[in-house]
Amino acid sequence: MPFQHPEEIGYGYVIERYVTRKDSGRARYFDLKSGRILRPGWPHTERFTRHLIDDAATITDAELEALLGYEWRSRLTAGWLIGVGRRATFRKRIGDLLLASEFCFSGGAYCFALARFGTHADAEILTAYLDRYLPRTDLRYDQPAALGALLRLDAHLGTHHADRFTQPNGLWDGWVQALAHLQDSPEYIPAERHRWTDLQCGFAHGWTQP
Template sequence: MRPGWPHAKRFGQHLIDDAATITDAKLEAVLAYEWRARLTAAWLIGVGQREAFRERIGSLLLDSEVCYSGKGYCFALARLGTHEDAEIICAYLDRYLPQTDLRYDQPEALGALLRLDVQLGTHHADRFTGADGLWDHWVRALVHLRDHPSFTPDEQRRWTDLQCDFAAGWSCP
């Protein structure tokens, strides 16, 4: 996704081809493996905008069984881009932002929700990002994140936008 990356076109084309050709049964199987496989499946679901996987992705995100894969689930939900996806992410943030001793995929979830708010003309994220809101409490509770410039809501949305715009750019024929 780095601007000027010489392999972007080839990588993007392979990603689109794989997202278009993988069967639902294979995606389900890959979603049952470890985090790398789940992350890959979530990206294929997001790139292919496979709406049939919304409920499964939402369940996996809310359960947060394995580390790192939630990044992919958030990407997929941001790419699907509906009010239902925003509701899933809100449920995740409601559950995990108050748990200030945990760092799962809260940043990616907030970034996805902020992107969805812009696309949908909603303000779901406001209740998390308002002054002294759950986002601020969560960041302040994790000492290593305090004052870290990449843990602002704007930075989280920027990163989600970068990923989704990358996928959208290669998803077009």
């Protein structure tokens, strides 16, 4: 499907309303991508989060589709809104986008949403993604976010999908070792990826109904 600016399908307002709105002085997509929302003591947490939750509850499916059909900023924002609102009807759509990996950055939001949905179907999508992209040691896409989400789902579901990726000298180790700048970074330890996904989901869970 070709990328479309939302204006082309009658939804030109969604970028300003959902993606570039400034509840913190910076655009929403920037705050979501940077992880500032998870920092203790961030002064804009309550205002930012209340507006994010309100939007996640009221955005229409058509508006979400308009965002998902455009570029990475809008897709990233849509992924977060889908995850916060647990809009599981979008599971296949964001799963397809994750596996296609057409843009950088937005895939982490899809992984967050799948972690929020919390089912075996979501674990299967993440497993398929890692099967496809961990062997690609020349590429840095959303492998860390996908592993963190899968580890969280394994812990929640009592499954072991991630075990074959994280075993010593397995696909995860091979991917990290192939990228020299990652080798000594604690950020790429599987437990840290799991912790980061827990932080994201804990943030959403703490402000929304279970």
